[in-house]
Amino acid sequence: MADTKGINRRQTLKLGAGALGLGTIGAPYWQGTAQAQAPTLRAAITGFNVINTLDPAKASLIPEFYIIYGVFNSLLKFNAKMEIAPDLAESFSIVDPKTLEFKLRKGVKFQDGSDFSADDVKFSIERVLDEKTASPNRGKLQSITNITIVGSDTIRLETKAPFAPLLNYMTNTRTATQIVSRNALKTMGDEAFGKNPVGTGRYRIKDWKSGEMIELTGFAGAFEGAPKIMNVRCPMIAEESSGMTAILGNQVDLTSTAPFADIPTLEQKQDIRVIKQAGLNTRYIALNNKKAPFDDVHFRRAVSMAFDRNVLVKAVIFGEGIATPGILPPSMWPDNKPAVSDWVQFNPERSRAEFAKSKYKPGQEGTILIWGSNWWRRIGEIFVGQVNQVLGTKLSVQASDFNAGYARAKAGDYDAMVMGWLGFVDPDEFMGEMVGSKGFRNIHSYASEKMDALLEKGRMELDPMKRKLVYREAELLMLDDMPLLPCFTSNVHNLMRSNASGFTQLPYSNFADQFGTVQIG
Amino acid sequence: MAFAGGMIRRLTNRLGGVFVLALLGSAAVFFAMRMGAGDPAIAALGDFATPEAIAVFRTKWGLDQAVILQYWKWLLNALQGDFGASMTVAANVPIAKLIASRLPNTMFIGLYALTIAVLISLSAGTLSVLRHGKFADTVATSFAVLGISMPDFWLSYVLIYIFALGLGIFPSYGFVTPAESFSAALYSGLLPALAVAAPMAAAFTRILRTALLETLHREHVRVARSFGFREAFIFIHYVMRNALIPYVTVVGLQIRYILGGTVVVERIFGVPGIGALMVDAAFARDYPVVQACALTFPIGVLSVNFIVDLICAALNPRETT
Amino acid sequence: MRALFRNPLGLIGLFVTLFVLAAMIAGPWISPYSPTEADYMALLSPPSWGHPFGTDSFGRDVLTRILYGARVSFSVATTGICAAAFIGAVAGLVSAYFGGWWSAIIMRISDLLFSFPSFVLALFLMVLLGFGLANIATAIALIYIPIFTRLTRNMALLVKDEPWVQAAELLGQSTTSILGREILPNIAAPIFVQMALGLAFGIVIEAGLSFLGLGVQPPDPSLGTIMADGREYFQRSPWVLTLSGAAISIALLGLNLLSDGIRDVMDPKLRARL
Secondary structure, eight states, X not given: OHHHHHHHHHHHHHHHHHHHHHHHHHHHHHHOOOOOSOOEEEEEEESOOOOOOOOTTTOOSHHHHHHHHHHOOOSEEEOTTSOEEESSEEEEEEEETTEEEEEEOSSOBOTTSOBXXXXXXXXXXXXXXXXXXXXXXXXXXXXXXXXXXETTTEXXXXXXXXXXXXXXHTBSSTTSOOOOOHHHHHHHOHHHHHHSOOOSSSEEEEEEETTTEEEEEEOTTOTTOOOSOOEEEEEEXXXXXXXXXXXXXXXXXXXXXXXXXXXXXXXXXXXXXXEEEEOSEEXXXXXXXXXXXXXXXXXXXXXXXXXXXXXXXXXXXXXXXXXXXXXXXXXXXXXXXXXXXXXXXXXXXHHHHHHXXXXXXXXXXXXXXXXXXXXXXXXXXXXXXXXHHHHOOEEEEEEOOHHHHHHHHHTTOOSEEEXXXXXXXXXXXXXXXXXXXXXXXXXXXXXXXXXXXHHHHHHHOOSHHHHHHHHHHHHHHHHHHOSEEEEEEEEEEEEEETTXXXXXXXXXXXXXXXXXXXEEO | OHHHHHHHHHHHHHHHHHHHHHHHHHHHHHHHHHHSSOOHHHHHHGGGOOHHHHHHHHHHTTTTSOHHHHHHHHHHHHHTTOOOBOSSSSTTOBHHHHHHHHHHHHXXXXXXXXXXXXXXXXXXXXXXXXXXXXXXXXXXXXXXXXXXXXXXXXHHHHHIIIIIXXXXXXXXXXXXXXXXXXXXXXXXXXXXXXXXXHHHHHHHHHHHHHHHHHHHTSHHHHHHHHTTOOHXXXXXXXXXXXHHHXXXXXXXXXXXXXXXXTHHHHHHHTOXXXXXXHHHHHHTTOHHHHHHHHHHHHHHHHHHHHHHHXXXXXXXSSOOO | OHHHHHOHHHHHHHXXXXXXXXXXXXXXXXXXXXXXXXXXXXXTOOOOSSOTTOBOTTSOBHHHHHHHHHXXXXXXXXXXXHHHHHHHHHHHHHHHHHOHHHHHHHHHHHHHHHHSOHHHHHHHXXXXXXXXXXXXXXXXXXXXXXXXXXXXXXXXXXXXXSHHHHHHHHTTOOHHHIIIIIIHHHHHHHHHHHHHHHHHXXXXXXXXXXXXXXXXXXXXXXXHHHHHHHHHTTTTOHHHHHHHHHHHHHHHHHHHHHHHXXXXXXXXXHHHTO
């Protein structure tokens, strides 16, 4: 009939328009990626999307350092075996227990073409020490009393007392000791420098879209040699799993992390390589030693024996890590042997016996603050489930976000909280900050003179082997007092497409420092 | 003449209303945020936050002053068009610039999704009415209901799984902004647009179908038929035109959803949009950014409402308020 | 009621909803598993006879969790929507009947709430108030109050000039009585339809919030937290997210079809005046 034909015509028109639209969408796909430009390394920062500043003295967030490692160098760095190696200093010597001397490389250029000199080193370190800079890392370098330039290419650092961590702190890690260009800073001012930094590294910032992406361009005159790939794009992907789908779909070549649960399936895939090793991190449950119920050492010990850390490793990080009797990661153990202490062995009977010695009874309540992504929260959930089962307590979890939780913890308004740190390179960063009475990560209100004395001894012991033994002693003391519940150390992961190579993973969560050696195809 | 005069009056009334609402909204958001727990200093400085660093941060951003004073300062600046800079989410980046770079992306995906939804719903709605009561109608209606029953983030994962990882025709992540390349934006934005479009298409189809069925049986349509006009003509000028009024209203209502409801889809597909910005800012306690976003929404939504009202008024010769 | 039976889709909706309700109520008795007890030996196992929907990342049976979780999600959404309907209806009635200042204030507040995209508003509230069920219900209520307010007001405006209302006024009936006995029952039907739609919507909001980690406190299940868990392990065990999402969709499908059926059956004229 006439009417149906008319309507059908209009409908076909509409469908046709729709099909045309879809055609234009498909067009670029069919054109193929005709990229006749230089290859670009697409290295995704996964799990984070906030970078506020790239000024090493002011940076504090992990993704900020990811990039800083590639833009700057320090006096020293870690090599593939995690040994101290020369970087901007071609050699160093311990003149006496309180003095370190570094001989600087000659002929190094900054990315703006100016020459690197000892002045820049002195300036960079003094800057971190300056209160006006308000560097989060100032505390690390406070023991430095004098920085002297000797001759034209030697720098001497003097400390109040022998300070063993200093060598580690002079490396290109989360330490703020990266060397910045004094001239550039004076010309640009702090804020501009934080957005467009000038260092000696292989890359400088080309473009930066907050929260989305950073683009790097290679510096051909770098003393380490021109990078193999000159263009790097770093998209910032907040969801770790999205980062994984991105590399699976060949949208990126490299990621900075990988979701724990998916490691086994990823390891099966042919087009992706999983790079992993034990990381320099610790995951634990912080306890408020000044508030019930964790103010009683017997209760704390009982709780520590009431949950199985191996189950945590299996169920939370799917085996991608190792249970630790203490907060030091395995690489800091003397002879790679863990501390032995009954207090961290899962033992329901002993746990109940210890519980009876405390002033609390079954039915005792307490709240564990949990936050962040799924696997952080699971630590709390599994912990609570197991402890309640063994001791008959009524512990519960309370979810919040990191900000609110940490603010509460710092104010002392909490019972227990799941915590962790990563990227530390010196045992003093772990033990000193967390169980030293003045350590600023000590949210446990734990103060022990004996512990402080041991930690001070550890700071002054320059012999690496003896030092490890001092910290072992400190760890055993800590386990007796149990101000916190150590849980495990997790692996660090990078995902890389199989056609790429040249990325050496280091356990402190490195990233951009490796871009220069990466090749695709 | 009279129409234009009425329009201008309405415009000023509306603008006044928008202004008042924006003011109220910003104040509510301002005080509410500061009452909640959390500290922007910790968000910015992370786990390395030493007490000195925190103190410096607070002074820099004026967080140690009285709250009313802070609001007053913000208001004065905002009235002059200066929305300040971000504290924690993108430190020191001027907020106006931040929003200007994010808003177009959300709008692009939103308009993209809207177009898809409108195309689908016009076809499906018309089809189901013309084949009313038959199989096609039931199928179309069922799909429509299904569309609004699925959570959009679930649909996103299903789409990624099938089209990106499974068939490999679309990217699973990464959005090329229209500023860089329009065609690449169309390509990389299709999956997120589909995820957003599905519930909208469903809602639109339903309302169109209802409205069309409604109008088909009205008096003036029967009268027009008795005049002997062609069915297609009647359909367009009498039935469709009247049915479009509630249709356009519903479309306008959905604009609110586009502006902010696409948060999760944006995160999953990595679209740098304003919804994701506000969420990140809220978590990071970035007060100025949240304020500014809080302003954007009412202004955006109310502008759209105004446009929708205009369209409806134009469609309907009889002024219905 | 009889008319409803003639509407096939509405009928399907009714049956699906009844089935879902029955499963929710009876499920916990039928299922041999606990929704919160972990089984570390059976993490993320695929669907099998013992576990029709597989297990989640704690080794808990997903189907059991969905049944319990549905209860939680439904009750949160219902609480929120009922609160919204109550407050919104009162506000709308007051605004329509009294007009003037009252109306201006009520409608301004309502517009303010309404101008924020729902999800953003919910998220914002969660960040402010803290996470948890009660706050989700509050957020849902705040999102929906403006909708009920506007709906009730528009309906009441239509009805308030009807002769029987004016008669009641002349007879000296008290205002509350007029609002409650004369006006409200005549506009109740669209409100109920909107409640059914709002319920579906509330469940999606709760799912979205829990999905982002802001919702129900662990280890209690809700539809959203199950999906969030499933999303985290999507590559490895896609069934958790897929099946829980499908479960939500089916439940909501039933609700939507049912509310459609009720609407189709009602006075068609009222629909157009919305």
